[in-house]
Amino acid sequence: MTTVSKEALERAWEVPPGIVGKLRSVNNNFTGLVFMASTFFFFTLSGFDSVALRTQLAIPENDLLSEQTFNQLFTTHGTAMMFLFAVPMLEAIAIYALPLMLGTRDMPFPRMSAFTIWTFIFGGLLFYASTLPDIVNFVLPGSPLPNLVPNAGWFAYPPLSDREFNPGLNIDFYLLGLGFAEVAGIAAAVEIIVSVLKMRAPGMSLARLPIFAWSMLVTAFAILVSFPAVIVATTYLELQRKFGLPFFDPERGGDPLLWQHLFWIFGHPEVYIMFLPATGLVSMVLPALARRPLAGYVFVVTALVATAFFSFGLWVHHMFTAGLPLALIGFFGAASMTIAFPSGVQTFSWLATLLSAPRIVMRTPMLYVLAFIATFVLGGITGVMVAAVPFDWQTHDTYFVVAHFHYVLVGGVVFPIAAGLYYYWPKFTGRLLDERLGGWGFWLVFVGFNLCFLPQHVAGLLGMPRRVATYPEEMGLGVYNLASTAGAYVMAAGFLLHGIDLVMSLWRGRKATADPWDAPGLEWIVDSPAPPYNHREIPLVTGRDQRASSPWRPERTRPVTRGPVWRETLVTSAIDGRVQGIAVLSGDSIAPFALSFTFTVVSAALLFELYAVALVATLASVPPLVRWLWPARAERELPGAGASLGSPDLDAYANGAASTSWWAMLLTLASLGSTHALALFSYFYLAYANPVAAAVRVPSPVAAAIAVLLLTAAAGASRVALSRIRNGDRSGLLAALGASVVAGLAAGAVLARDLLALGLRPLESANDAMFATLAWYQVALVVTALAVSGFVGAQAFARHFDERRHVAVENVLLLWLFVAGSAALTVAALYVSPHLL
Amino acid sequence: MTTWFAIAGGLGAWTAQLLASYAVLDFGCTGEGASAGALVLPLVLISVACGGVALAATLLAVRRATGARGATRGLYLGGALLDSLSLVTIAFGAVLPLLFGPCARG
Numbered sequence: 001m002t003t004v005s006k007e008a009l010e011r012a013w014e015v016p017p018g019i020v021g022k023l024r025s026v027n028n029n030f031t032g033l034v035f036m037a038s039t040f041f042f043f044t045l046s047g048f049d050s051v052a053l054r055t056q057l058a059i060p061e062n063d064l065l066s067e068q069t070f071n072q073l074f075t076t077h078g079t080a081m082m083f084l085f086a087v088p089m090l091e092a093i094a095i096y097a098l099p100l101m102l103g104t105r106d107m108p109f110p111r112m113s114a115f116t117i118w119t120f121i122f123g124g125l126l127f128y129a130s131t132l133p134d135i136v137n138f139v140l141p142g143s144p145l146p147n148l149v150p151n152a153g154w155f156a157y158p159p160l161s162d163r164e165f166n167p168g169l170n171i172d173f174y175l176l177g178l179g180f181a182e183v184a185g186i187a188a189a190v191e192i193i194v195s196v197l198k199m200r201a202p203g204m205s206l207a208r209l210p211i212f213a214w215s216m217l218v219t220a221f222a223i224l225v226s227f228p229a230v231i232v233a234t235t236y237l238e239l240q241r242k243f244g245l246p247f248f249d250p251e252r253g254g255d256p257l258l259w260q261h262l263f264w265i266f267g268h269p270e271v272y273i274m275f276l277p278a279t280g281l282v283s284m285v286l287p288a289l290a291r292r293p294l295a296g297y298v299f300v301v302t303a304l305v306a307t308a309f310f311s312f313g314l315w316v317h318h319m320f321t322a323g324l325p326l327a328l329i330g331f332f333g334a335a336s337m338t339i340a341f342p343s344g345v346q347t348f349s350w351l352a353t354l355l356s357a358p359r360i361v362m363r364t365p366m367l368y369v370l371a372f373i374a375t376f377v378l379g380g381i382t383g384v385m386v387a388a389v390p391f392d393w394q395t396h397d398t399y400f401v402v403a404h405f406h407y408v409l410v411g412g413v414v415f416p417i418a419a420g421l422y423y424y425w426p427k428f429t430g431r432l433l434d435e436r437l438g439g440w441g442f443w444l445v446f447v448g449f450n451l452c453f454l455p456q457h458v459a460g461l462l463g464m465p466r467r468v469a470t471y472p473e474e475m476g477l478g479v480y481n482l483a484s485t486a487g488a489y490v491m492a493a494g495f496l497l498h499g500i501d502l503v504m505s506l507w508r509g510r511k512a513t514a515d516p517w518d519a520p521g522l523e524w525i526v527d528s529p530a531p532p533y534n535h536r537e538i539p540l541v542t543g544r545d546q547r548a549s550s551p552w553r554p555e556r557t558r559p560v561t562r563g564p565v566w567r568e569t570l571v572t573s574a575i576d577g578r579v580q581g582i583a584v585l586s587g588d589s590i591a592p593f594a595l596s597f598t599f600t601v602v603s604a605a606l607l608f609e610l611y612a613v614a615l616v617a618t619l620a621s622v623p624p625l626v627r628w629l630w631p632a633r634a635e636r637e638l639p640g641a642g643a644s645l646g647s648p649d650l651d652a653y654a655n656g657a658a659s660t661s662w663w664a665m666l667l668t669l670a671s672l673g674s675t676h677a678l679a680l681f682s683y684f685y686l687a688y689a690n691p692v693a694a695a696v697r698v699p700s701p702v703a704a705a706i707a708v709l710l711l712t713a714a715a716g717a718s719r720v721a722l723s724r725i726r727n728g729d730r731s732g733l734l735a736a737l738g739a740s741v742v743a744g745l746a747a748g749a750v751l752a753r754d755l756l757a758l759g760l761r762p763l764e765s766a767n768d769a770m771f772a773t774l775a776w777y778q779v780a781l782v783v784t785a786l787a788v789s790g791f792v793g794a795q796a797f798a799r800h801f802d803e804r805r806h807v808a809v810e811n812v813l814l815l816w817l818f819v820a821g822s823a824a825l826t827v828a829a830l831y832v833s834p835h836l837l
Numbered sequence: 838m839t840t841w842f843a844i845a846g847g848l849g850a851w852t853a854q855l856l857a858s859y860a861v862l863d864f865g866c867t868g869e870g871a872s873a874g875a876l877v878l879p880l881v882l883i884s885v886a887c888g889g890v891a892l893a894a895t896l897l898a899v900r901r902a903t904g905a906r907g908a909t910r911g912l913y914l915g916g917a918l919l920d921s922l923s924l925v926t927i928a929f930g931a932v933l934p935l936l937f938g939p940c941a942r943g
Contacts (some may be wrong), residue, residue, distance in 0.1 A: 207908035302915035306922055313926075315853050326941040327880070328862045331855060331932030345918075352907050690862060820849040 004565050004644045006536060012565040012644070013105075014061035016588055022539050023587040028533050032096030035117045035426060039092055039128075040125050043082035044499075049077035051492055054452070058485035060473040070469035071151040072170075072660030078130070079153030079174060082126045082270065083181040086413050090277040091188045092117075093420060094216045096428060098192065100523035100530055101210045103201025103539045103549070103568040106673040108194045108660040110655075111628060116187040118596035123180020126604060130173040149166065150174035153467065155263055156237070158248040159255045164243045171241065172607055175234045179603070182227045182234075184396035189220035189227075190667045194660050201522065202552050203541035204577040209522060211294060214301050215280025218308045219273050221411045222666060225312070226269035228675035232682065234261035236773070245762050245769040247686070253766035257322060258685055264315035272311040274409065276530075278306055278416035278539045279346055282369050285416075285423045286350055288364045288519035290357035293545065296349040303349075304341035310339045320392045329389055336387030343380055347373060362515070364438030368419035371446050375411025379404060382457070395469075400460025406453045418445070418498070424507065428511030430529035434507065437501040444494030452487030455480040520545045529665040538645065539571055541577070552579075563640025570645065572655055582652040583660055591624035598624070629791065636800055653805040665811040672781075676715075676822050679777065680829050683770045688837060697771055701831035703754040708823050710747035711782065712741040715816035718789070722813050728803040730796065737793045737809075740816060741786055747823070751775065771830055778826045785819045788812060843901055843913060846894025847920030854887035854927050858934075866940035876939040884931030891927055895920035 015025040025031065053073050056065040065073070095113055099106050105115050133145035134299040150163040150170050161171045163211035168292035196209070196217040209217075236247040237259065246252035248259050287294040316324065316332035360366065382404040386392045395401055402681055425433050456464075466469060471477055509714060514522035522539055523530075527548070537551035539720035552570070567585040572578060598621035641652040658663055724732030755775050792808045795801065801809060858880055865876045898920055902913035 205908065207911065298911035298915050299918065302918045305915070306848075306919050309919075310851075310922075310926070313851070325862050325866045325939065326937040327934035328940045330937060331930045332860055334926055334929030334933065338922060338929070341922055341925075685863075791858070804856060 005595055008565045009209045009533050009536060010531065011649075011710075014565055015333050015532065020590070021588075023593045024590045025513055026114040026586065026592065028078050028095050028106045028110060028590055029530055029532055029534070030668045031110070031113050031117050035088065035092035035095060036428075038117070038121045039122065041776065042128075044078050045128060046077050046080035048299060049073045049080070051488055053077065054485040054488035056469060057471075057481050057482050057524040059482065060471055060475070060478050062470050064467060067469045068147070068151065068591065071153075071467070072147075072149040072654060073133075073465060075150045075153050075156075075174070076128075079127070079150065080124075081409075082154055082274075083178060084120075084610050085783075086274040086409070087185060087270070088181070089417055090216075090219075090230060090274065090281075091185070091192070091283070093191055093417075093424070094212075094277065095188070096218065096530075097424060097523060098195050098213060099534045100427070100526065101150040101213055102195065102199060103204060103522045103535055103541065103546075104195070104199040104273070104383075105538075106567065106585050107191050108199055108585070109191055109202050109664065110567075111589055111592045112187055112191055112664075115592035116184045116457065117189070118186075118593050119180055119599060120184040122596055122600035123177055123184065125733065126180065126600060127173060127177030127653065134564050135619070142769075148173055150177075155267070156259075157263075158237060158240070158259050161241075162248065169607060170671065172238065173790070175238050175601055176414060176607060176796050178230060179233050180600075182231050185223055186227050186668075186671050187432055189223035190664050192216050192220040192223075192669070193667055194663045198571055198660050198663055199569060199579050199583065200543050200572050201535075201539045201549070202547075202572055202577055202579045203506075204572070205578075206575055208541055208544050208546075211283035211297070211300060211516055212277070212280035212306075212718035215276045215304055216284070217277045218304045222269050222276075222308045222311065224671040225674045226266045226273065228671055229262050229266035229678050233259055233266070235680070236262075237709065239773065241686045241768075243763075245773070246560075246764075247682075247769060248765065252764060253767075254769075255686060257319070258503040258682055260319050260322060261685065262682065264318045265312070267677065268318065269308070269311040271408065272307055274413045276308060277373075278413045279304070279421075281416045281420035281423075282372060283309060283346075284521070285365045286369050287353055288423070288517050289369075290520070291361070291518075292353060292357050293361050293520075294349060295356065295390070296345075299345050300349050301648070304344040307339060307344040310342070311337055312495075314339065317387060317392070320389050321719060322398045326389070333389050337384055340380060340384050343376075347377060347380075351527050356630065357778055363422075363435060364433070364442055365419040365423040367439065367442045368415045368422065371442070372411060372415040372419065375415060375449070376452050377405055379407030383408060395460055397465055398460035399456040399464040399466060402466055403453045403456035403460060406449075406456075410449055410453070416504075418442075423517065424523075425502070426528050427523060427530055429506060429509075430512050430527075431505040431509030432516060433505045434501050437497055437504070441494045441501060445491050446494075448487045448490030448492070448494055450487070452484045452491055455483045457684065502787055516595050520547050520551065522546045525549070527589040550563050554650070556649040557647045558642075558649040560641070560643045560647045561639040563638070564634070565645075566638065566641055567645055568641060568644060568652070571658060571660060572649075574657075579648075579650065580658045581654040582645060582648070583600055583654070584638055584641050584652050586635075591628040594624035595621055595628070630795070631800070635760070636805070642833040651804065653807075655805075655807045656810060658812075659807045660833060661807050662810055669814060671727050672754065672818065673822070675805060676777075677827065679774050680825065683774055683829055684833075686766050686770050697758070697760070697768060698834040699754075699831055701827060701835075703750055704827040704831045706753075707747040708820065708827050710743045710750065711816070711820040711823050714743035714747065714785070715820045717743060718809070718816045719724035722806065722809050725796075725801050725806045725809050726803055729801065730801070733796050733801065733809065734793065737789055737796060737812070740812070741793065742790050743788045744782055744789065744816070744819075748786065751779050751782065751823075755779070774826055775830060778823055781819050781822060785812075786813055839897070840901075843920075844900040844916035845919065846897070847891040847916075847923030850890035850894070851923040851926050853890075853908055854883055854930055857883045858930065859886075862939060878933060880934045880939060881931065884927060888924060888927045888931065891903040891920055891924040895924060907933075 015027055015030045056062055128146040133148050136145050137143050148169050196213050239245045240247050246254040248254045248256045283294055284382055313335040316329055317336045322330050428737035459477050464477050511527040512526050539549035540552040541549050551633055568582055570579055571581045571583045573580055598617045601617035602614045638652050642648055717736050719735050722735055760768045760772045761773045789812055792812050861876055862877050895917055898913045898917035902910050905913055
């Protein structure tokens with residue numbers, strides 16, 4: 001029962017007016033739309049790249065573009081489509097739609113969402129800023145500006161991407177852009193997992209979860225595990241380029257194949273990170289327009305999990321021609337074929353739903369869904385073909401592979417995104433799209449797509465290599481390329497028509513009702529466009545078809561203290577959706593925008609070696625960071641919390657597994673754990689598996705073991721701190737936190753001193769470089785834990801915690817446990833394993 | 838614990854086979870004094886052990902699904918699917934070193 005008026009709820013949740021108000025807004029409906037609009041922008045830029053590429057290839061021996069420009073275009077096209085469009089667009093849809101689907105009011109960490117989105121936008125703009133000198137040079141020929149556009153492909157294999165062959169800042173722009181996209185991606189993944197697991201409507205058990213939410217949950221876990229691989233890889237490459245550490249230089253014990261391993265440990269799951277949410281969208285659109293529930297819900301969920309899991313065992317299939325042992329690549333070939341099974345399960349589920357449909361509503365979203373099924377099946381079949389090692393050897397680096405992955409990525413990702421956008425547009429904007437324009441756009445895109453990419457299979461089989469700016473006329477490939485280019489233009493015209501449709505609908509589209517598709521799902525029980533609080537009354541879910549849901553009523557109520565109307569919603573249990581408490585969400589703040597901005601300035605300044613600017617920007621980031629993390633008195637005491645939820649007798653200060661913050665910490669540490677595991681993999685790969693690696697250093701483990709013991713003591717002290725505050729003993733909390741800081745400081749000092757005394761030569765030996773990087777990363781983790789402990793200590797001193805409110809102390813304990821555990825692994829790898837292996 | 842084994846035991850076994858076989862092949866085929874013949878036995882043992890675990894998980898999941906209803910039944914059916922898929926992949930991976938010889942290169 002809502003005890004506050006609709007107007008009061010609207011005032012609490014509305015987006016503040018004016019430009020500054022928009023920059024301060026953290027409401028998911030607003031930030032989700034900003035995220036979508038920015039990914040559209042990058043999609044458009046990347047689309048221009050592809051049209052330019054196809055124009056160059058239209059006829060043999062064309063000299064419209066130079067080889068260098070061609071390299072740059074296919075690099076920006078691939079990078080932007082992968083990092084600035086596909087994954088972010090799906091995350092943007094999730095940020096907008098998940099709270100609606102889950103029956104909650106917002107994502108759990110709205111400021112984190114806003115930070116993610118601004119970071120993504122600044123990162124994308126910084127990446128594309130590399131093209132500005134080229135544009136100036138084009139307008140003013142002969143200007144002295146350097147060429148800065150990334151030019152080594154979206155995979156940036158060394159040695160091509162190393163400073164020797166790429167001395168400019170081109171690759172640094174690429175690495176920086178990737179870094180931004182990865183940070184944003186991981187933050188969004190944490191947010192999505194916590195949303196799906198902890199912020200569902202009461203009664204929505206995992207077995208009643210909408211398939212899109214399942215797909216986002218699975219995908220977000222895949223992001224947490226896989227994205228760190230590219231963070232590790234890009235860190236190594238930047239360290240090699242900037243400081244000369246030889247991770248990928250075989251002459252000094254490095255190995256360029258290490259980059260390929262790390263990149264594809266990320267890169268292959270990345271395909272499924274795009275594909276799985278896209279299938280989730282299809283599984284929402286198709287049953288709604290086929291007027292029947294999805295056939296085989298359990299099998300589809302199982303297929304999602306299986307696909308995500310197996311996607312981590314496929315990375316070597318991008319390296320079949322790299323000279324690895326046949327049996328090894330055989331394992332990955334087998335896994336590559338196995339993954340066709342779960343994809344097939346999903347396909348049969350969609351077909352079964354269609355075949356048993358009482359009536360199919362043949363509108364634009366359904367057209368795209370049908371096109372997706374047909375195209376993806378073709379792309380999947382060619383995928384099984386290239387999973388066969390001998391076939392791959394023949395077609396590797398030919399246009400056959402280009403055709404294959406465009407069938408998978410355009411057919412399997414872009415088509416479902418188009419279906420999802422046409423389906424959810426009325427909910428996003430409150431306006432209906434024009435079916436006639438939508439239909440025309442669809443047919444142009446579909447025909448253009450097939451005209452563009454179908455001939456590329458043939459061209460590839462006839463020997464057309466990838467990544468070449470032109471080809472001789474005698475190869476006889478002109479007709480296939482001309483058809484491809486014509487198809488690209490037709491497809492571009494289709495997308496243009498869709499763009500016109502979207503803009504026109506905002507201008508003069510018919511107003512949409514709450515449920516224009518007569519679809520099941522909680523997103524359709526609220527007005528279109530969705531109000532800023534999404535669900536005024538939190539629904540009580542009683543089945544998979546959620547149209548029958550009734551408003552949730554608290555079992556017991558309690559008098560609520562007078563206070564403001566908070567942005568609040570319910571927290572539920574992860575498995576069965578039982579109500580556990582109230583989550584009061586953070587309000588609007590300029591801090592996320594300001595932090596993203598300073599983060600960008602620091603990165604750009606470091607790129608151009610403007611260290612003073614970087615220092616100033618770092619200092620400038622402190623006030624917004626403190627504002628973000630240091631709640632005001634009212635935000636701590638939360639007078640009036642629960643009023644907009646019917647004043648339930650529930651706690652607004654959840655701790656432990658009932659707290660969203662605890663889950664976010666756990667997931668962040670899981671991602672850091674993945675980073676650590678990949679760094680250890682890299683160390684062992686160079687130290688033991690590579691026969692030309694430099695001799696492994698055999699240091700004494702005594703000092704490092706003492707550091708591990710000290711870190712364990714720090715974790716123990718933070719455990720004591722937690723038990724003290726649970727008993728309401730604030731001075732005991734402060735003393736124990738102080739002890740953990742002292743122990744952590746001592747551990748960091750011991751580790752650092754030992755490292756300095758080892759006499760490592762990271763510029764001369766890849767093994768030493770790996771040793772130093774891993775060990776100093778461990779020291780950085782200790783410093784981070786110290787900073788967090790110090791901050792929480794300051795909060796404890798300011799009386800932020802008591803026996804009911806202490807989740808931050810629990811998070812400190814998790815952090816110290818992680819640091820102690822990771823240090824034990826690092827020490828075992830660096831200091832103990834050389835004595836054993 | 839048994840529930841988790843029934844649901845994810847196969848995936849765990851496949852992961853173990855992949856990682857262990859990867860380590861054996863990468864270390865065994867490139868280290869000093871590498872002998873391809875000596876690698877066959879460990880590879881077969883790894884595959885048999887992992888296949889056994891996946892098979893046990895599949896059988897357990899099927900057995901539990903038979904007696905269950907509703908969401909629980911779905912959970913075990915899903916587990917049985919995952920386990921059996923893992924078993925097939927483990928079998929694929931087991932045959933390949935025998936066909937090619939562990940250290941043959943393309």
